[in-house]
Amino acid sequence: QVQLVESGGGLVQAGDSLRLSCAASGRTFSSYAMGWFRQAPGKEREFLAAISRSGTNTYYADSVKGRFTISRDNAKNTVYLQMDSLKPEDTAVYYCAARRGGVVASQAFEYDYWGQGTQVTVSS
Secondary structure: OOOEEEEOOEEEEOOOOEEEEEEEOOOOHHHEEEEEEEEOOOOOOEEEEEEOOOOOOEEEOOOOEOOEEEEEEOOOOEEEEEEOOOOHHHOEEEEEEEEEOOOOOOOHHHOOEEOOOEEEEEEO
8 A cells, every 4th residue: 555645736827847746655665656647627637757666767748748857766755746837737736646566657547546636726
């Protein structure tokens, strides 16, 4: 069992940066691949980025490639999402997720554990 808690969301202006954190419980964090998703009102949950259990491999959605960076610190049981050049359309609830097996994936159903989410609002 893994429990995930996101933090770092808030209200920012277009063009600003924000770093989200996701703290995981348990001693097996390094055995999970991690992902970030978001969901805007009235829209489906959208994949953003994933990172393998070692951090060696990363994978991004085209919509955020070059603006968002995923990273992890296994010693701190934490995964991060650095978001730069934020746009109003980035406004959503952001979720982190953990996937057994350690290999990156982009579909929500492939993830086993989810956090409660953190709100990011970007004003124009």
